Amino acid sequence: MVEVDYVVCGDYLLTMVEGDEVITNGAVAVKGTRILSTGPYEEIIERFIPEKVIGGSGKVVLPGLINTHTHAAMVYFRGIADDLPLKEWLEKYIWPAESKWLSTGFCADAVTLACVEMLKSGVTTYNDMYFFQDGAAGVTKEIGMRAVLGVGVLDFPSVSAKNTEEYLANAEVFLDKWKGDGLITPCVAPHAPYTCGPETFKKARTLAEKYDVPLHTHLAETRYEVDTIRERFGKTPVGYLDEIGFLDSRLVAAHCVWVDDKDIGILSRRGVGVSHCVESNLKLASGISPVARMLREGVKVTFGTDGAASNNDLDIFTEMSIAARLHKAIAGDPTVLDARQTLAMATRVGAEVLGLGSSVGTLAPGKAADIVVADLKKPHLTPFYDIYSLIVYSMRASDVDTVIVDGKILVQNRKTLTADEGAVMEKAWWWKNRIAPG
Numbered sequence: 001m002v003e004v005d006y007v008v009c010g011d012y013l014l015t016m017v018e019g020d021e022v023i024t025n026g027a028v029a030v031k032g033t034r035i036l037s038t039g040p041y042e043e044i045i046e047r048f049i050p051e052k053v054i055g056g057s058g059k060v061v062l063p064g065l066i067n068t069h070t071h072a073a074m075v076y077f078r079g080i081a082d083d084l085p086l087k088e089w090l091e092k093y094i095w096p097a098e099s100k101w102l103s104t105g106f107c108a109d110a111v112t113l114a115c116v117e118m119l120k121s122g123v124t125t126y127n128d129m130y131f132f133q134d135g136a137a138g139v140t141k142e143i144g145m146r147a148v149l150g151v152g153v154l155d156f157p158s159v160s161a162k163n164t165e166e167y168l169a170n171a172e173v174f175l176d177k178w179k180g181d182g183l184i185t186p187c188v189a190p191h192a193p194y195t196c197g198p199e200t201f202k203k204a205r206t207l208a209e210k211y212d213v214p215l216h217t218h219l220a221e222t223r224y225e226v227d228t229i230r231e232r233f234g235k236t237p238v239g240y241l242d243e244i245g246f247l248d249s250r251l252v253a254a255h256c257v258w259v260d261d262k263d264i265g266i267l268s269r270r271g272v273g274v275s276h277c278v279e280s281n282l283k284l285a286s287g288i289s290p291v292a293r294m295l296r297e298g299v300k301v302t303f304g305t306d307g308a309a310s311n312n313d314l315d316i317f318t319e320m321s322i323a324a325r326l327h328k329a330i331a332g333d334p335t336v337l338d339a340r341q342t343l344a345m346a347t348r349v350g351a352e353v354l355g356l357g358s359s360v361g362t363l364a365p366g367k368a369a370d371i372v373v374a375d376l377k378k379p380h381l382t383p384f385y386d387i388y389s390l391i392v393y394s395m396r397a398s399d400v401d402t403v404i405v406d407g408k409i410l411v412q413n414r415k416t417l418t419a420d421e422g423a424v425m426e427k428a429w430w431w432k433n434r435i436a437p438g
Contacts, residue, residue: 004031007050009041010059012387015363016347030369033407058377064124064370065316066350069254069275069304072114073107077309086284102159108135115143121315121397124370124405129189131160137184143418150189150216175211192218193237201246221255222286238263257287268297273353278323280306292331302350315397339388373402
């Protein structure tokens, strides 16, 4: 008998290890930050003595969800400008608001709210692109969440830097400080092909290679972007970035809406991970990414929420539900994005494209204990016949009961344990009343 900190158990255990079946009445043994074993509850409890048992009857246990593209601090701009196309939304509303309000303090406060929202919806890891990321890293680590934090790089001045070289210098300072941290993975994030020139992309890649960290960019998000890049470089955005040697397996490319078959082939050959942000793309009328075609060609597609200013939430459950339904209709094929594949995209595949597949994304011995327990005793979840179907098509963020990251309980009985939710929301309203009084 081995003493452990927790045995996490439920009527159903989904390890999301490829090839594994659902374990009914399953359990996970956790000691410290790691998973020691998974299996039927009766077998686990015979081998391990837990200090605490978490979950139980009427629960499902699964890996933490992975949000592969967001701008967490933009949660403070939720609803500030809606029902607009991307170019107008950015240039007339978002960039001016950022120029006026962004600071280390603003971003730290906003990211605290974003982390609480994500954790309570079962997201244990998020991949971010923004500015003042040192503040974001500090509060994310304090709350106990896992994140890949990309320092935004542009070719024009903003409140965070006056030129490209300063953006890159800021990124290197951040990489040097956070490289090797247990929860925070630093990243380099050139914004997009229409805001960064070829030399900026090349320098960003060189910096990422120097520190062996991920890259993160927006790619082929709008028809405007495709037209602009064709006019400047005579190629699609994907073709252009491939030509300059930017594309490889360390890159997470957000959106990839306007990609043709040739582009998809390039993404597949280069091992680029794609973050599908279906709700944001629909709301901004940017278009619909050809996810089914990308999957057929072996592209690793995952789910991102984008920022709460364009979504307007940070909920991966709704991303899964909408995407799985939408792409069936587009393909005219109800077998596209089946429930098991969809959940894998939100867990195992998400971890893989972020370079974290060896530590998170599945529940297996030796992996970090990033675990979600959801409540099944709800009218909208009753009855059911397939647990994958239930999670993808019926489950809501509010069904999440307990969230563990790196072996630490962060949410229990739907209450965040590492942040004062009332104080976090009060601070959000304080900022709102500064941004738009009344």
